[in-house]
Each structure stands twice: as C-alpha cells, then as structure tokens.
Amino acid sequence: MTIESTIEDKLLSHFAPLHLDVINESHQHNVAPGSESHFKVIIVSNSFEGERLIKRHRAINALLASELAESIHALALHTYTEKEWHDYYEANTRLSPKCLGGSKG
Numbered sequence: 262m263t264i265e266s267t268i269e270d271k272l273l274s275h276f277a278p279l280h281l282d283v284i285n286e287s288h289q290h291n292v293a294p295g296s297e298s299h300f301k302v303i304i305v306s307n308s309f310e311g312e313r314l315i316k317r318h319r320a321i322n323a324l325l326a327s328e329l330a331e332s333i334h335a336l337a338l339h340t341y342t343e344k345e346w347h348d349y350y351e352a353n354t355r356l357s358p359k360c361l362g363g364s365k366g
Contacts, residue, residue, distance in 0.1 A: 264297040264332050271324050272304060279343055280305035286337075298334040305346040314340065 262270075269283045274310040287296040288304060302321070309317050316342040322329060329336065 264328060265300070267301065267328060268300060268325060272302065272321070276304060276306040276322055278306045279303050280346060281294050286335075290335075300333060300335070301337040301339070302345045303339045303341075305343060307343060309340055309342045326362065 265283055265285050265315055269281065272278060272281055276365045278302070282301075284301040284303075285297055285299070286301050290296075290299050292298055292305075304321075312320075318338050321340070322336075323337070325333070341355070
C-alpha cells in the first residue's frame with residue numbers, strides 16, 4: 262500500500278469527508294523519483310464544524326502520527342467545513358464564458 266493511499270484511507274474512515282484530495286507533491290522537491298515524502302491534503306468534513314484550525318490540524322497530525330514519524334517530510338493541510346469550502350470555492354472559481362454555439366458567433 263502506498264503512503265498516499267494510507268493517508269487517504271485513514272482520513273476517509275476517520276473524518277467521513279465530503280471532499281478529499283491527497284496530492285503527492287514530492288516531485289516538486291529534491292527527492293528521488295517516485296518518492297512519497299511531501300503531501301498536500303484538501304479535506305472538507307462536517308466534523309470540523311465549530312473547531313478552530315489548530316484543532317483540525319492536530320487531529321489529522323495525530324491520526325497520521327506514524328506516517329509523519331516514518332515517511333512524510335512535509336504535510337500541507339487545507340481543512341474546511343462544508344460552508345467554508347462552498348464560500349472558498351465560490352470565491353476562487355471563475356465561471357466559464359457562455360458558449361456562442363460555434364456558428365452563432
């Protein structure tokens with residue numbers, strides 16, 4: 262099992278996320294090809310409701326303690342409630358232009 266899939270499995274089972282991206286960013290760093298040492302996690306979960314950012318991050322770090330101790334060098338966490346995600350996504354996503362239908366332009 263890869264570290265990426267281990268992270269994903271643990272987060273899925275513990276936080277029941279509405280959205281989860283586990284992104285291996287190791288290739289952007291000075292590591293051997295195929296490394297699994299640098300990750301970014303984007304997670305949206307109702308379990309974060311009412312929790313401060315530091316508590317969310319501590320909960321994930323505790324869940325992934327063995328991976329952080331043994332394999333993961335860097336872990337960027339982006340944690341959102343459903344409302345925060347909706348607000349963030351809406352504010353940072355541009356609408357596609359309206360189609361003029363090829364010959365209608």
